[in-house]
Amino acid sequence: MADAPATRRSHRSRTAILTATTELIGEVPYAKLTVEAIAARAGVGKQTIYRWWPSKGAVVFEAMLESDTGPEGLALPDTGDIATDLRALLRGSVAALTEPRSEAFLRAMSVEIQQDAELAATYRERLLLPQRAAVTTRLAAAIEAGELRPDLDFELAIDLLLGPIQTRWSLGLGGLTPAYADAVLAATLRCLRA
C-alpha cells in the first residue's frame, strides 16, 4: 500500500482531465481544442495527459464514455413490444445526436475515426460493437416471440434502423426529430416484421 497516496493523486488527475475535457468540448470548436488547454484547465502538465492517452482524440473518447452523454446506452429495454423498444432506441439516438454536448462529443469522434485507425478500432470495440450487440439481443428476443421474421439479418436490420438517422446527422441534412425517428421505425418494421 506504499503507493496509495500516488494512486490517489493519479486518480484525482485523471478525473480532473476528463472533467476539463467534458467542459471544453462544449465551449471550444473541436479543431481549436488542444491537449494544452485540457492540461491547463485540469491543472496538470501536458505530459500527465500523454502518459495515459496517445492523442487528443483518445482523451475525448474516454471523457465521452464517462460523461453519460454518449449515444444511446448499452442496455435496450425489453417491454415485450419490439416497436416500443426500438422507438426508444431511435428517439434516444436522435436525442444524443442533437443534444449540444453529446453532439459535440460525437462530431469530435466522427472527425477522429476518419483519420486515426487505432482510435477507430478502439471506438468500434468499446462502444459501437457492444451497442450493436445489445440491439441484436433485443431483436433475437423479438424473433423468438414471433414479432420479427425468423430469417432476419441482424447487421442489416441494425443498419436499416440506425443508418438513416446517422447519415442525416453526419451529412448535416437536418430533420432529426422524434417524428423522423418514428417514420424510420415504421418503414423499417415493414421490412422486419414476421
Next chain:
Amino acid sequence: MADAPATRRSHRSRTAILTATTELIGEVPYAKLTVEAIAARAGVGKQTIYRWWPSKGAVVFEAMLESDTGPEGLALPDTGDIATDLRALLRGSVAALTEPRSEAFLRAMSVEIQQDAELAATYRERLLLPQRAAVTTRLAAAIEAGELRPDLDFELAIDLLLGPIQTRWSLGLGGLTPAYADAVLAATLRCLRA
C-alpha cells in the same frame, strides 16, 4: 480582350492547383495535407490558392467535383425497372466509398463538413441536394409507373436506401460489398413497393 493572357494564366494555375490536390489526396494522410504542399506541387504561391478558395477543404471539394471520382453521378439511369436502377445507384455508392482515391476525397469531406459550417452548406448545395434530387426524380417515375407506393416519402426513401451504406462507411464497420448493396436494396424495396 486585354486581359486574355492573364485569364489563360489563371486558368492554367487553377488547373494545376486542382490536379496537384487530386494527386496529393491519394498520397498524404488528410491531416498532413497542407495548402503549402498543394501550392508547391502546383508551382504557384500559397496566396494564389487563397485568392480563389477560403480553406484547404474548399480546394479539396472543388478538386473532388472535377476529378470524376466523387460519389455516384448526378443522373440516374432509367431502364424502366426501378430495382435495376437503384441497384446501380447502391453499387455505385459502395464503389465510390471503397475506391481509394474517391474514398480519400470523401473521408476528407466527411472530416471538413463536421467542422466547417460554410463548407458543409456548399457541399450540401453543390453535391448532396442535386444527387438527392436526381434520385427523387427516378423514384417519382417509378411511382408513376406503379412500381412504388404512391404515398412514398422521398426523403425517407433515400435515407433508407443510402443510409445503411453511408453509415457502415463512416463508422468504419466494413462489409461494403456489392452483395451488401443488393441486400440493402432487397430489404428497402420491401418497404417501398406498391
